Amino acid sequence: MKKLVLHATLIISLLAIASCAKDDDLVSTSTETADTTSIASESNAVVNDWIAENMDLYYYWNTSLPSDVSLTDYPEDFFYDLLYSSDYFSFITDDAASLIDEFSGTTLALGFSPAFGKFSDSDQVFMIVEYVYSGSSAFEQGLKRGDIILKINGEYLDTDNYYDLYSQTGGYSVTLGSYIDGSIYETSTTYDISATYLVLDPIIDYEVKEVNGIKIGYVVYVEFITGDNDLFLNSMDQVMAELKSQGITELVVDLRYNPGGELTAAQHLASLLAPASAASSGEAFVTFNYNDDLQNYFLRTEGSNSDNLKMTLETNSNNLNLSRIFFLTTNGSASASELVINGLEPYMDVVVIGEPTYGKYYGSYVIYDTDTPPAHNWAIVPVVMKYANSLGVTDFVNGLTPDVYIEDDLFSAKEFGNITDPMLASAIEQITGLSVGNARAVSPQKSYNTLLNKTKMAKGNVMGVLNPADILN
Structure with missing residues (x-):
């Protein structure tokens, strides 16, 4: 199986060769209802038209694609509105370059992998370190498998903020906790972790x-x-x-x-x-x-x-x-x-x-x-x-x-x-x-x-x- 990278012009050619056109178009390509003075709407339409053609060709559930989505929607909203009801796996990103970099194995990273957890009677979230990459900033600071993180940049993690805090780029300070008799207690241990390019x-x-x-x-x-x-x-x-x-x-x-x-x-x-x-x-x-x-x-x-x-x-x-x-x-x-x-x-x-x-x-x-x-x-x-x-x-x-x-x-x-x-x-x-x-x-x-x-x-x-x-x- 060859590794792949899709090229937009080739996708259109394959669409024709594979005879994948539907009786009904996936979405209307007309911009009559769009605000032609809106640069954002026009830009969205270009991206969404590209999304629509690729989904029509490649998507596993392409016969279930809806016909009532608007090309002027924000691309992320447009894409998720297309998905089959039981599809929890497909996703979209506005940073293709970073995603491709990650698959090369060389990427800007903090160097640790967390599991996220919470107790059933609380909205407070904690991270537990699954593993740390040798040579990373996290490794050099002393973060290790099993460590518990309660705060990022001095802010407690909860169900509303934990993912945004964790996924910040560049780096941040983490405050550790200690698990004792079914509860987690804040400690005075903190690490300043920076993102570096790692293999x-x-x-x-x-x-x-x-x-x-x-x-x-x-x-x-x-x-x-x-x-x-x-x-x-x-x-x-x-x-x-x-x-x-x-x-x-x-x-x-x-x-x-x-x-x-x-x-x-x-x-x-x-x-x-x-x-x-x-x-x-x-x-x-x-x-x-x-x-x-x-x-x-x-x-x-x-x-x-x-x-x-x-x-x-x-x-x-x-x-x-x-x-x-x-x-x-x-x-x-x-x-x-x-x-x-x-x-x-x-x-x-x-x-x-x-x-x-x-x-x-x-x-x-x-x-x-x-x-x-x-x-x-x-x-x-x-x-x-x-x-x-x-x-x-x-x-x-x-x-x-x-x-x-x-x-x-x-x-x-x-x-x-x-x-x-x-x-x-x-x-x-x-x-x-x-x-x-x-x-x-x-x-x-x-x-x-x-x-x-x-x-x-x-x-x-x-x-x-x-x-x-x-x-x-």
Whole structure:
């Protein structure tokens, strides 16, 4: 599957070639009702017309697009008014360049990933640090996994302000809290964190544990991104080569905080983990289903073996040739994380430990204007496909069910690789038969409610970038 970038002029050409026009137009392109003296309205109409054409062609639910939306609306409002009622995944941004930078793996970042929570009897919100990137400002200041943040720039977080405060660019001051006997208390500890350009390798930890004579690999993978010139795929190869050289026979992949990402990264990881026989023979990994117009176009022009309709496992000299694999998951494990787990199920013993996954079996593409100069800075990321594994398994609305249920309690978070971490301890017990830590089959109910990290889940919805030139060729 090729990485993609959409080009507006090519989109229009593909629209004609694929014969995707509807009997009724998606929206009226007439500007008779618009205020022709309003520069803003005219600018909105240009962007919205571009949005409308792309949604008509690529959107998975394109037959349900409404016809009563106005081209003069603000583009964000226009886009969300187009979405199918059960589509919680598609999104739009007015900063296409920053989004693309993030998929290169080099981006302006504070360097930590938070979970958001609140107690049921309060509107006050707190952040708990899931992980920190080495070399970031957050790391240098001393922020670590499990730390609790109560304030940003001296302002308490609540249900109205928490996301805006967190998503500020540039940097800010954070005030930490301490969890004691079911309550969080403010401390005097503060950190001034600044945003810097970072190369965010998604494998943030890996090591080998030898327990009862068995060598167990452990990898923490937090995002499916390929990086510029496949930088992070090469890094992934190097990590697996190192684990292979150390003679591991079992592997635990920690996807607890991985919201998904690019399909090619998912394919690459699966090809490293699957039995060598399945990878070398190019067994089917996943299949894709698009809207009827696009599905028929691919079938007509490329046939049923089109790379746009399926993805296979691939030969890789660093393949670990495993017969079983252990995944650690939470509700934050979504999209491409679920795709890898589901896609490997037909070929090996897949053991899932933790919480049910998010439940996203749709794929999205980044679409933005690459004209020079671009007519606008907007990018849309609509759902364009639904995927299934080689056995046709899809529609796991409630997520993938773990084989061993253990909740991820960040109030008691252990450093990655600590064998007393309940999830990792459970995997080691499954492998060795030895109890090495607190591997409770079911952990106590969380004392707080989790809130959505919109930045992470939005980016995680993106599973590829489509180049119409590749389709037309």
